[in-house]
Amino acid sequence: MLPSSGRSAIGATVAGGVLAGLSTAPERVGRLFRRRYPTVAVTGMTGVGKSQLANRLSGRTTQATAGEVGSAVMERRTRRSARLQGFRFLVVPGDNAATRLAALDQVFHDEPVDGVIHVVANGHATPRRPAGTTGPATATREEQLAAELEDWSITAHRIASMAVRRDKPVWLVIAVTKTDLYADDLDVVMDYYSPGSGSPFGTKVDELRALAGGAKLSVDVLPVSSQGGGRSSELPAKQASAMVDALAARLAQLSGHV
Known part of the structure; x- marks a missing residue:
């Protein structure tokens, strides 16, 4: 038999191990949850369809009406699968307001996300009426493309800043949405948003990759139609769902789920 001092020492060691295990349990659970449900920032200017895309990805059926363009607060969506995996989407407001800047700080600095979906619309973003004005909102496609490029410049710098601080690569998907409006020109539009294309947007994507480091950031460009398939649409509903x-x-x- 061990002397009482030896038994006490063993008891203290076991108790210390149990306490240490309990203290790290929340952290381990948190890491496991994060692997199974990584966070994804959904960014883009007002009117490109961020909320609609997040709704489709998360399986929500509620859609905004035509008059509801833009949100002043960050929206949250969750996609779940039968395998207990999915994503937590954080939809960043598109307006250049204090709430948008606070949301950008949160997803790229305070609580860095695992990936980014940046939504663009080939100049077909739904215009939003300026605060304090009445009547229908109007904007030319050229104006919308310029606003989209300016919005991307702001977001790209945030992505680069996050990527250089991370010890693992960050992924970015540029989601080219509302493709039902220009289905016949899809190849040309996809090239416009792609790195290495020499287009204004493609050049800024190249600049982002240079700032972040090629090994630190992966970039995909994918077409999407959140509400295609109508009678007058050039994009069948089946094809829109497939996108x-x-x-x-x-x-x-990208998240290692498959």
């Missing part, structure tokens, strides 16, 4: 499914499958690959 959303392809985006979801790519997210699963």
Whole structure:
């Protein structure tokens, strides 16, 4: 038999191990949850369809009406699968307001996300009426493309800053949405948003990759239609759904779910 001092020492060691295990349990559970449900920032200017895309990806059926453009607060969506895996989407407000800047700080600095879906619309973002004005909102496609490029410049710098601080690669998916409006020109539009294309947007993507480091950031460009398939649409409903499914499958690959 061990002397009382020896038994006390063993008891203290066991108790210390149990306490240490209990103290690290929340952290281990948190890491496991994060692997199974990584966080994804959904960014882009107002009117490109961020909320609609997040709704489709998360299986929500509620859609905004035509008059509801833009949100002043960050929206949250969750996609769940039967395998207890999925994503937590954080939809960043598109307006250049204090709430948007606070949301950008949160997803890229305070609580860095695992990946980013940046939504663009080939100049077809739904215009939003300026505060304090009445009547229908109007904007030319050229104006919307310029606003989209300016919005991307702000977001890209945040992504680069996050990527250089991380010890693992960050992934980015540029989701080219509302493709039902320009289905016949899809190849040209996809090239416009792709790195190495020499287009204004493609050049800024190249600049982002240079700032972040090629090994630190992966970039995909995928077409999406959140509400295609109408009678007058050039994009059949089946094809529109397949685009959303392809985006979801790519997210699963990037997150290591498959």
